[in-house]
Amino acid sequence: MSLLEQIDKERLPQHVAVIMDGNGRWAKEKGKLRVFGHQNGVVAVRDTVEGAVELGIKYLTLYAFSTENWNRPRLEVMALMELLVSTISKETKTLMENGVRLNAIGNLSTLPEKCRKQLLETIKKTSSNTNCTLTLALSYSSRWEITDAAKRIAIKVRDGEIKAEDITEDIFGDHLNTAGIPDPELMIRTSGEHRISNYLLWQIAYAELYFTSKLWPDFRRQDLFEAVIDYQKRERRFGMTSEQLN
Numbered sequence: 564m565s566l567l568e569q570i571d572k573e574r575l576p577q578h579v580a581v582i583m584d585g586n587g588r589w590a591k592e593k594g595k596l597r598v599f600g601h602q603n604g605v606v607a608v609r610d611t612v613e614g615a616v617e618l619g620i621k622y623l624t625l626y627a628f629s630t631e632n633w634n635r636p637r638l639e640v641m642a643l644m645e646l647l648v649s650t651i652s653k654e655t656k657t658l659m660e661n662g663v664r665l666n667a668i669g670n671l672s673t674l675p676e677k678c679r680k681q682l683l684e685t686i687k688k689t690s691s692n693t694n695c696t697l698t699l700a701l702s703y704s705s706r707w708e709i710t711d712a713a714k715r716i717a718i719k720v721r722d723g724e725i726k727a728e729d730i731t732e733d734i735f736g737d738h739l740n741t742a743g744i745p746d747p748e749l750m751i752r753t754s755g756e757h758r759i760s761n762y763l764l765w766q767i768a769y770a771e772l773y774f775t776s777k778l779w780p781d782f783r784r785q786d787l788f789e790a791v792i793d794y795q796k797r798e799r800r801f802g803m804t805s806e807q808l809n
C-alpha cells in the first residue's frame with residue numbers, strides 16, 4: 564500500500580506547521596556554502612506544498628525567517644531575502660495552478676521593500692484560491708506576536724473599546740497574526756532538533772509534535788505523508804481520559 568493510501572482522508576490535520584531546519588548542515592555536508600542549502604530548500608518547499616494540496620490539507624504554515632535570523636551574517640540574510648523574492652515571483656504560477664492562497668505572518672514592516680512588495684503582490688493575486696492557504700512566517704517570532712497582540716488589546720482597553728474583564732482566549736487569538744486560521748494539529752521539525760524556537764507558541768497548545776532527522780532540502784511530500792500517518796496513530800485527548808474519548 565502506498566503512503567498516500569495509508570492516510571485516512573476523513574481524519575486529516577486541517578493545519579500543518581513546519582520548522583524547516585537543516586539547510587546549512589545539508590550544504591556543509593556537500594562542501595558548499597549555506598546559501599546552496601537554502602536554494603535547495605526551495606525544492607523541498609515546492610514538493611511539500613504540492614503534497615499538502617494533493618492530500619487535502621487546508622493550511623500549511625512554514626517558518627521561513629525568524630526574528631532571530633536577522634542576526635545571521637549580512638550576506639546570508641541578503642541572499643535569503645533575494646531567494647524569497649525570486650521564489651515567490653517564480654512560483655506564483657504554480658500557486659495559481661494548485662489553487663494555493665499565499666499568506667504571511669510576522670513583522671513584515673522589517674522586510675526589505677522589494678521583498679514586501681513581491682509578497683503583497685502574490686498575496687493579492689492568489690487571494691481567491693481555496694485549496695490550501697500557504698502561510699510564510701517571515702521576520703516572525705511568537706513572543707513578538709504575543710507582545711504585539713497584548714499591546715493592541717491594551718490600547719483597545721484604554722480607549723474603552725473592550726473591557727479588561729471581557730478578554731477571552733478567543734479575543735486574544737483574534738489579535739494574533741494567525742487570526743482566522745485554525746490552530747495547527749501537527750507541527751513538523753526537520754534536522755533532528757527537538758525545539759520549538761519561538762514558533763506559534765500560543766497556537767500549538769494542543770498540536771502533535773513530529774521530529775524527523777531529515778535535513779530540510781531532502782524533505783519531500785512522502786515525508787509529509789509519513790508525518791500525517793504518524794499523527795493519525797496518536798490519540799488526541801485534550802486533557803481527557805481514553806475512556807471518555809471512546
Ligand code: FPP
Pocket residue numbers: 583584585586587588589597601602604605608625626627628629632646647650651699754779
Ligand atoms: C533553516 O536552516 C532554514 C532557514 C532559516 C530558511 C528557510 C528558507 C528556505 C527553505 C528557502 C526559501 C523559502 C521559501 C518559503 C521560499 P538553517 O540555515 O538554520 O540550517 P542549519 O541549522 O543546518 O544551519
